[in-house]
Amino acid sequence: MTIPELYTNRLLLYPSTPDLAMVVSEYFFRNRSFFQPALPVLPADFFTPEAQRRRLERQVAAMRNGSELRWLAFHRTDKSFAYVLGDLCLTQLVLGDQQSAVVGYQVDERATRQGLATEMLRAAVEFAFGERRLHRLEAYILPDNEASRRTIEKMGFECEGIARKLLRINGCWTDHLRYVRINE
Secondary structure (H helix, E strand, O other): OOOOOEEOOOEEEEEOOHHHHHHHHHHHHHOHHHHHHHOOOOOOOOOOHHHHHHHHHHHHHHHHOOOOEEEEEEEOOOOOOOOOOEEEEEEEEEOOOOOEEEEEEEEOHHHOOOOHHHHHHHHHHHHHHOOOOOOEEEEEEOOOOHHHHHHHHHOOOEEEEEEEEEEEEOOEEEEEEEEEEEOO
């Protein structure tokens, strides 16, 4: 499955690849404290380029088999791919009668409050509902993540309720709000 580059006004969303392991490890390392409240317990070597290369290789394999799509966000003018501004994914892709996926995104701490998450999410929705012709997108958000809730609601997602004890974050099973947008 070919994963296209996606463009927004300010961003290039480039398909994840192991060749970007160094800048991805830098992205996660500089955001380790910022992302920590929403992450599982990470292995000790998570922030190394080697660990990120292995992680990206697993993601590319999943993209090849069609179960997920992943992009890294760069400034549109950053042709050197030197600084990751965020990441975006469509996971748990189900085709056939369901035609759905789960969307996930995060933005570099220094790039927050600039509307980049909205741009990334808009690109994901347009791609999922347009080119991929999906019927349903879901997003799971921690209840206290007000910024992400505002972003997802701004994009027309509606809260369907609480997914109890959905993910193990920092060693504890946590509830998430389940947001949904239907392609009508």
